[in-house]
Amino acid sequence: MRKYEVPQDVGLAGEMCEVNYALNENGEYELVPSYGWEVKTVTLKQAWEEILQSVEDVLEKVKAGRLSPLAYHMVAHQMDEKLLAKYAGLSRWRVKRHLKPRGFRRLKPGILQRYAWVFELGQEELCHVPSSINFSFFANWK
Amino acid sequence: MDIDFKHRQSAHCESGVISNLLAHHGIHLSEAMAFGIGTGLFFAYVPFIRVNNLPLTTFRSATGDIIRKNAKHLGVRLLRYRFRDPEEAMHALDRKLDQGYPVGCQTGGYWLPYFPEAYRFHFNMHNIVVYGRRGKEYAVSDPIFPQPVTISRKDLRKARFAKGALAPKGRMYFIQSAPREIDTVGAIHMGIRKVSRLMLKSPLPIIGIRGIRFLANRLAHWPRKMGRERALLYLGQVIRMQEEIGTGGGGFRFMYSAFLQEAAQITKKEELSQLSGELTRVGDRWRDFAVLGARNCKGRATRGDTFPAMAEILHECAERERAIYKELLATV
Numbered sequence: 001m002r003k004y005e006v007p008q009d010v011g012l013a014g015e016m017c018e019v020n021y022a023l024n025e026n027g028e029y030e031l032v033p034s035y036g037w038e039v040k041t042v043t044l045k046q047a048w049e050e051i052l053q054s055v056e057d058v059l060e061k062v063k064a065g066r067l068s069p070l071a072y073h074m075v076a077h078q079m080d081e082k083l084l085a086k087y088a089g090l091s092r093w094r095v096k097r098h099l100k101p102r103g104f105r106r107l108k109p110g111i112l113q114r115y116a117w118v119f120e121l122g123q124e125e126l127c128h129v130p131s132s133i134n135f136s137f138f139a140n141w142k
Numbered sequence: 143m144d145i146d147f148k149h150r151q152s153a154h155c156e157s158g159v160i161s162n163l164l165a166h167h168g169i170h171l172s173e174a175m176a177f178g179i180g181t182g183l184f185f186a187y188v189p190f191i192r193v194n195n196l197p198l199t200t201f202r203s204a205t206g207d208i209i210r211k212n213a214k215h216l217g218v219r220l221l222r223y224r225f226r227d228p229e230e231a232m233h234a235l236d237r238k239l240d241q242g243y244p245v246g247c248q249t250g251g252y253w254l255p256y257f258p259e260a261y262r263f264h265f266n267m268h269n270i271v272v273y274g275r276r277g278k279e280y281a282v283s284d285p286i287f288p289q290p291v292t293i294s295r296k297d298l299r300k301a302r303f304a305k306g307a308l309a310p311k312g313r314m315y316f317i318q319s320a321p322r323e324i325d326t327v328g329a330i331h332m333g334i335r336k337v338s339r340l341m342l343k344s345p346l347p348i349i350g351i352r353g354i355r356f357l358a359n360r361l362a363h364w365p366r367k368m369g370r371e372r373a374l375l376y377l378g379q380v381i382r383m384q385e386e387i388g389t390g391g392g393g394f395r396f397m398y399s400a401f402l403q404e405a406a407q408i409t410k411k412e413e414l415s416q417l418s419g420e421l422t423r424v425g426d427r428w429r430d431f432a433v434l435g436a437r438n439c440k441g442r443a444t445r446g447d448t449f450p451a452m453a454e455i456l457h458e459c460a461e462r463e464r465a466i467y468k469e470l471l472a473t474v
Binding site for chain 2: 011013016017019022023027029037038040042046047048050083086087137138
């Protein structure tokens with residue numbers, strides 16, 4: 001890659017620059033700042049679309065009363081039961097139970113607190129879900 | 143109190159961290175040199191390990207390897223620790239900072255608040271240098287960012303104890319002492335030999351040149367095997383791993399070319415400079431592959447942009463890289 005070929009397509013990271021290695025006019029390697037590359041933006045977007053789709057699916061199920069708010073916060077933080085169980089220090093099957101509204105309603109404050117800590121939310125927030133998903137950086141980026 | 147630590151932005155976190163740490167101890171190596179000496183270049187396609195439910199492709203050696211190999215090849219005394227208890231891990235960090243050592247930490251990128259939101263995924267191999275503390279705020283040199291940043295104790299603690307695959311478990315490391323004289327030429331030779339051998343003579347078919355061919359063969363049949371939609375997700379993942387922040391472009395091939403170019407000057411071997419040029423051209427082919435792939439992901443593929451055509455580029459990369467590593471082995 002030559003210096004003039006280093007892509008400068010502003011992508012999801014906005015104004016942030018990373019560095020690329022590219023050859024200068026004398027054929028020597030140099031560190032060249034790059035705003036991003038269309039190719040990367042496309043694939044990154046693809047990954048985010050997958051994530052947002054799953055968050056949306058879960059949000060619908062929470063609203064329909066088939067899953068607990070915990071399920072929403074879990075996928076919104078790109079976690080699955082296995083990872084959440086590790087963070088909360090609980091066994092996987094207990095986490096699984098808490099993803100159901102019934103299991104979630106019976107939660108003691110102590111356990112609730114653990115989940116709240118993982119997601120850095122208040123206990124009150126943990127029991128609620130937003131009416132629609134809001135990942136602002138994604139919305140602004142078309 | 144902050145330690146007088148010089149932050150330099152780099153392409154990749156691990157090579158950046160070690161080159162900055164080495165510089166602090168009087169050993170001045172560019173990031174590319176640290177990458178080469180630390181045998182950073184690699185390839186593996188591991189379909190049975192999943193990241194976000196998609197098969198793992200990696201263009202770099204296992205996490206921590208670049209740091210360890212640099213220490214080993216340069217004769218630097220590097221101490222590494224892991225912890226069970228987060229509080230203890232933070233105290234150990236504080237102690238070392240008070241003694242005046244900049245400390246490298248392995249962290250989970252998801253919990254670093256200064257990351258742009260779009261890059262916050264659960265990946266636990268991100269390396270940073272902590273070089274100061276003011277109360278509950280830590281001064282951090284994150285090599286992929288242009289400027290040093292600060293992070294709260296709470297966030298740093300969480301990032302150091304991120305969970306999941308390759309959990310850092312509070313991993314921290316620092317250079318305790320460095321020799322006054324280092325054998326750079328010897329270290330370069332060792333670095334090149336290890337990478338070339340691994341790429342050429344891997345015992346496993348998923349690693350090195352065989353790994354690239356393995357991926358190419360699989361990739362050609364993805365649409366037929368799993369349907370186009372899923373195939374595109376698989377493809378996107380390969381491209382992300384190849385071009386994501388921290389590779390310097392072309393799946394580290396350009397960074398390694400930069401290393402070879404510098405190595406040619408230091409060892410006075412003109413052949414290395416030529417091989418650097420050839421590897422650059424292979425890196426360009428990797429980029430071509432990414433362009434084709436992205437066109438597919440975007441739904442803008444033209445008639446020639448088929449999966450078999452992409453596999454063909456990968457086969458070409460494999461063949462040309464094979465020739466390069468062979469020559470490298472003959473040179474050093």
